[in-house]
Amino acid sequence: xxxxxxxxxxxxxxxxxxxxxxxxxxxxxxxxxxxxxxxxxxxxxxxxxxxxxxxxxxxxxxxxxxxxxxxxxxxxxxxxxxxxxxxxxxxxxxxxxxxxxxxxxxxxxxxxxxxxxxxxxxxxxxxxxxxxxxxxxxxxxxxxxxxxxxxxxxxxxxxxxxxxxxxxxxxxxxxxxxxxxxxxxxxxxxxxxxxxxxxxxxxxxxxxxxxxxxxxxxxxxxxxxxxxxxxxxxxxxxxxxxxxxxxxxxxxxxxxxxxxxxxxxxxxxxxxxxxxxxxxxxxxxxxxxxxxxxxxxxxxxxxxxxxxxxxxxxxxxxxxxxxxxxxxxxxxxxxxxxxxxxxxxxxxxxxxxxxxxxxxxxxxxxxxxxxxxxxxxxxxxxxxxxxxxxxxxxxxxxxxxxxxxxxxxxxxxxxxxxxxxxxxxxxxxxxxxxxxxxxxxxxxxxxxxxxxxxxxxxxxxxxxxxxxxxxxxxxxxxxxxxxxxxxxxxxxxxxxxxxxxxxxxxxxxxxxxxxxxxxxxxxxxxxxxxxxxxxxxxxxxxxxxxxxxxxxxxxxxxxxxxxxxxxxxxxxxxxxxxxx
Numbered sequence: 106x107x108x109x110x111x112x113x114x115x116x117x118x119x120x121x122x123x124x125x126x127x128x129x130x131x132x133x134x135x136x137x138x139x140x141x142x143x144x145x146x147x148x149x150x151x152x153x154x155x156x157x158x159x160x161x162x163x164x165x166x167x168x169x170x171x172x173x174x175x176x177x178x179x180x181x182x183x184x185x186x187x188x189x190x191x192x193x194x195x196x197x198x199x200x201x202x203x204x205x206x207x208x209x210x211x212x213x214x215x216x217x218x219x220x221x222x223x224x225x226x227x228x229x230x231x232x233x234x235x236x237x238x239x240x241x242x243x244x245x246x247x248x249x250x251x252x253x254x255x256x257x258x259x260x261x262x263x264x265x266x267x268x269x270x271x272x273x274x275x276x277x278x279x280x281x282x283x284x285x286x287x288x289x290x291x292x293x294x295x296x297x298x299x300x301x302x303x304x305x306x307x308x309x310x311x312x313x314x315x316x317x318x319x320x321x322x323x324x325x326x327x328x329x330x331x332x333x334x335x336x337x338x339x340x341x342x343x344x345x346x347x348x349x350x351x352x353x354x355x356x357x358x359x360x361x362x363x364x365x366x367x368x369x370x371x372x373x374x375x376x377x378x379x380x381x382x383x384x385x386x387x388x389x390x391x392x393x394x395x396x397x398x399x400x401x402x403x404x405x406x407x408x409x410x411x412x413x414x415x416x417x418x419x420x421x422x423x424x425x426x427x428x429x430x431x432x433x434x435x436x437x438x439x440x441x442x443x444x445x446x447x448x449x450x451x452x453x454x455x456x457x458x459x460x461x462x463x464x465x466x467x468x469x470x471x472x473x474x475x476x477x478x479x480x481x482x483x484x485x486x487x488x489x490x491x492x493x494x495x496x497x498x499x500x501x502x503x504x505x506x507x508x509x510x511x512x513x514x515x516x517x518x519x520x521x522x523x524x525x526x527x528x529x530x531x532x533x534x535x536x537x538x539x540x541x542x543x544x545x546x547x548x549x550x551x552x553x554x555x556x557x558x559x560x561x562x563x564x565x566x567x568x569x570x571x572x573x574x575x576x577x578x579x580x581x582x583x584x585x586x587x588x589x590x591x592x593x594x595x596x597x598x599x600x601x602x603x604x605x606x607x608x609x610x611x612x613x614x615x616x617x618x619x620x621x622x623x624x625x626x627x628x629x630x631x632x633x634x635x636x637x638x639x640x641x642x643x644x645x646x647x648x649x650x651x652x653x654x655x656x657x658x659x660x661x662x663x664x665x666x667x668x669x670x671x672x673x674x675x676x677x678x679x680x681x682x683x684x685x
Contacts, residue, residue: 163221164221164222164223165221165222166222167215167218167219167222167223169222170219170220170221170222171187171197171219171222173221174189174190174191174219175190175191175245176188176189176190176197177190177248177250177251177252177253177259177261177275178251178252178253179195179197179198179252179253179254179277180252180253180254181254181255181277181278181279181280182201182202182255182279182280183200183201183202183279183280183281183414183415184198184199184200184201184277184281184413184414185198185199185201186198186199186217188248188253188259188261188275189219189227190245190246190247190248190261191242191243191244191245191246192229192241192242192243192244193229193230193231193240193244193246193261193273194219194220194227194228194229194242195217195227195228195229195275195283195411195413196217196218196219196220196225196226196227196228197217197218197219198215198216198217198413199213199214199215199216200213200214200216200360200414200415201213202415203359203415203552203555204556207556207558207564207565214360216360216362216413216414217362217413224308225307225308226305226306226307226308226355226362227305227306228283228303228304228305228306228362228364228411228413229242229303229304229305229306230273230285230287230301230302230303230304230409230411231287231301231302232271232287232289232299232300232301232302233299233300233302233392233396234297234298234299234300235297235298235299235396236295236296236297236298237265237267237269237293237297237299238265238266238267238269239265239271239299240263240265240271244263245263246261246262246263246273247261247262247263248260248261249261249262253275253276253277254277255277255278255279258274258275258276258277259274259275260272260273260274260275261273261274261275267293268291268292268293269289269290269291269292269293269297270289270290270292271287271288271289271290272286272287272288272290273285273286273287273288274286274288280414280420281412281413281414281415281420282410282411282412282414282424283410283411283412283413284408284409284410285303285408285409285410285411286406286407286408287301287406287407287408287409288404288405288406288407289399289404289405290403290404291399291400291401291402291403291404292401292402293401294401295401296398296399296400296401297398297399298396298397298398298399299396299397299399299405300392300393300395300396300397301392301393301397301407301409302390302391302392302393303364303366303390303391303392303409303411304364304388304389304390304391305353305354305355305362305363305364305388305389305390305411306386306387306388307355307362307386307387307388308381308384308385308386308387309384309385309387310322310336310384310387311355311357311358313357313358314358315335315336318437318439318545318546318549318550319358319437319546319549319550320333320356320437321356321357321358322334322335322336322339322355322356323335323336323339323344323353323354323355323376323387323389324353324354324355324356324434324435325344325346325351325352325353325374325376325389326348326351326352326353326430326431326432326434327346327347327348327351327374328346328348328351329350329351329430329431330431331431331434332344332346333437334376336378336385336387339376339377339378339385339387340378340385343375343376343377343378344375344376344377345373345374345375346373346374346375347371347372347373347374347394348371348372348374349368349369349370349371349372350368350369350430351366351368351372351374351430351431352364352365352366352412352429352430352432353374353375353376353389353390353391354389354412355387355389356416356435356437359415359416359552359555360414360415360416361412361413361414361415361416361435362411362412362413363389363411363412363435364389364390364391364409364410364411365409365410365411365412365429366391366393366409367407367408367409368428368429368430370393370394370407371393371394371395372391372392372393372394373391373392373393373394374389374390374391375388375389375390375391376388376389377390391409393407410429412424415552416435416436416552417552417553418433418436418446418449418453418551418553421433421435421436436550436551437550438546438550439546441539441542441543441546444539444540444543445543445546445547445550448469448540448543448544448547449547449551449553451469451472452465452466452469452547453553455468455469456553456557461558461559462554462557462558462559462566462638463557463558463559463560463563463566463638463641464559466544466566466638466641466642466645467641467645469544469642470641470642470645470646470649471645471649473540473646474646474649474650474653477536477537478653480536497519498516498519501515501516501519537646541639541642541643544638544639544642545635545636545639548566548567548636548638548639549567549636554566554567554638555567557638559637559638559641563594563637565637566636566637566638566641567636567637567638568636568637569592569633569634569635569636569637570591570592570593570594570595570633570637570640571592572592572593591629591630591633592633592637594637594640594641594644595629595630595632595633595640596629597640597644598628598629598632598640598643598644598647599625599626599628599629600625601643601644601647601648601651602624602625602628602629602643602647603625603626604647604651605647605648605650605651605654606622606624606625
C-alpha cells in the first residue's frame with residue numbers, strides 16, 4: 106500500500122511538472138509561431154567604412170524622412186519603395202504581397218526604412234579608397250531614370266574633385282533580388298586603389314524571437330557552412346569570416362535582408378555591433394579580400410547582389426540553383442531537413458490541389474497514416490501476442506524474482522519460442538515523433554503557411570487557436586481562471602485522445618492505467634500554445650486511429666480479453682495475432 110502511495114505521489118509531481126512547466130519547455134524546444142508583427146528594422150550601422158547615424162532622440166515620422174531627400178522609385182510585382190539618392194541607399198521597401206496581420210485593411214510589411222525614422226534598416230554599397238576621395242553618406246547622386254523596375258535598370262553617378270567617376274547600376278528581378286554593379290573610372294593622372302563593399306544595417310534586435318527551432322538574427326554563410334549568430338554574441342565583439350562563395354545578413358522569422366558578393370571572388374565578411382543609446386546598431390557587411398588598383402584612363406567594375414524579401418522556400422532554392430551558395434539555409438531547417446522538406450512540398454502540392462491549408466493538413470495526415478498502417482497491424486499483432494503471454498511472464502517473474510539475469514534470459518527465450526517482438530508495438534509511435542516534429546517546423550518556419558485560414562475563426566494555421574473557454578465565458582459575463590484559456594481546437598484534441606486511449610488494451614499495472622487516464626488532459630494543456638495546424642494533424646490522426654483500432658480489434662479479439670482468457674483461447678488453437 107505504501108508503494109502505491111509513493112507511486113501516486115510521484116505521478117502527481119510529474120503530472121504537475123508537465124502541466125505547469127510545459128509552457129516553458131515548449132518555448133525552448135518547440136516555440137510557437139510568433140504573432141504577426143511589424144518587422145523591426147534598423148537605424149544606421151557601422152559600415153565597412155563606418156556610416157554615421159542619427160540619435161534616436163532626433164527620430165522623425167517615416168513619411169517625412171522619405172520626403173526630405175531626392176529618390177528613385179522602386180516598383181515590382183512584389184516590392185514597392187525607393188532608393189535614397191543621398192548616400193545611394195536602398196532604404197525604403199514594403200512587401201506588397203504580405204500584410205502585417207490577418208486583420209482586414211492591415212498595413213503591409215515594411216522591410217526597409219531610412220535612417221532618421223523609427224525602426225530603420227537599409228543597404229548601402231560603396232568603396233574604401235587610397236589616394237582618392239570616395240563618395241560618402243552625404244553624397245547626392247545623379248540618377249539615369251526616375252523608376253527602378255524589372256525592365257528598367259537605374260544608374261547612379263557622381264564624380265569627385267580629382268576626376269574619378271563612380272557609378273552604381275541597380276537592376277531588380279520580379280521577386281526580391283537586386284543586382285548591383287559598382288564601377289570606378291579613373292580620369293586622374295595617378296593610379297588609385299579602391300575596395301568595394303556592401304552592407305546591410307539595422308538598429309536593435311528583431312521583435313521576432315530567436316528560438317531553438319527557428320533562428321532569428323545575424324547569419325553568415327562562409328566556407329560552405331551556415332553560421333547562425335546571436336545578437337548578444339555580436340554585441341560582445343565582431344565576428345569575421347574569410348570566404349569565397351557565401352553571403353551575410355539578418356534573418357527575421359519570415360524575412361531576410363542579405364548582401365551577396367560575387368560567388369567567385371574572395372571576400373572578408375563581418376558581423377558587428379556598435380552601441381546606440383540603450384540598444385545597438387547591427388551590421389552585416391563584406392568587402393573584397395584584396396584592393397583593386399586602377400590605372401589612369403581605366404575603369405573597374407564589380408558586381409554583387411542584395412536580397413530583401415520573404416523567405417519563400419522555392420524562391421530561395423531557385424536563387425541557390427543560380428549559384429548563391431547555400432541560400433536555402435536562410436530557413437533554419439535543422440537536422441530534420443530530409444523529412445521537413447518532403448512534407449513541405451507534399452503539403453504545398455495538396456494545398457494547390459484543394460485550395461485550403463487545413464484540408465491539405467488533413468489529407469497529409471491520412472497519407473501518413475496509410476503509409477504507417479502496415480506497422481499499425483504489426484503493432485496490434487504484437488500486443489495480442491504479448492497479452493497471451495502475460496500469465497507465462499508472471500510465472501517467470503515469480504520463479505526468478507531473485508535472479509534478474511536469469512529472468513531476462515528466460516523471457517527472451519519465451520519471446521523467441523512464441524515469435525513475439527515486444528518492441529514492435531513501439532515502432533509506429535517512434536516513427537510519429539520525427540514526423541510530428543517535422544510538421545511542426547514546417548508550420549513554424551515556412552512563410553507559405555503564414556496567415557493561411559481553415560474554417561470559421563481559424564484564420565492562421567501557423568498560430569495558436571485564438572478562441573478559448575475564457576473568451577466564450579466573457580460573452581456571458583463569466584470570469585474563468587486564465588489556466589482555462591485553452592482553445593476549442595486543443596479541447597477537441599484532448600477529447601479525441603481520451604476516446605482513442607480508451608480503445609487501447611487496458612494495462613495490467615494500476616499506475617499505468619491512471620497515467621493513461623490523465624494523459625489526454627495534460628497533453629491538451631501542453632498543446633494549447635502550438636500552431637492550430639499541428640493540432641489538426643493530431644486530431645485527425647486520433648480519429649483515424651480510433652477507426653483503425655476498431656477494425657484491428659475485429660482482427661485481434663484477444664486484445665479485449667483478460668490475459669488468462671486470452672491464454673486459454675490460444676491453447677484452444679484460435680488465432681491470437683502473434684508477430685515477429
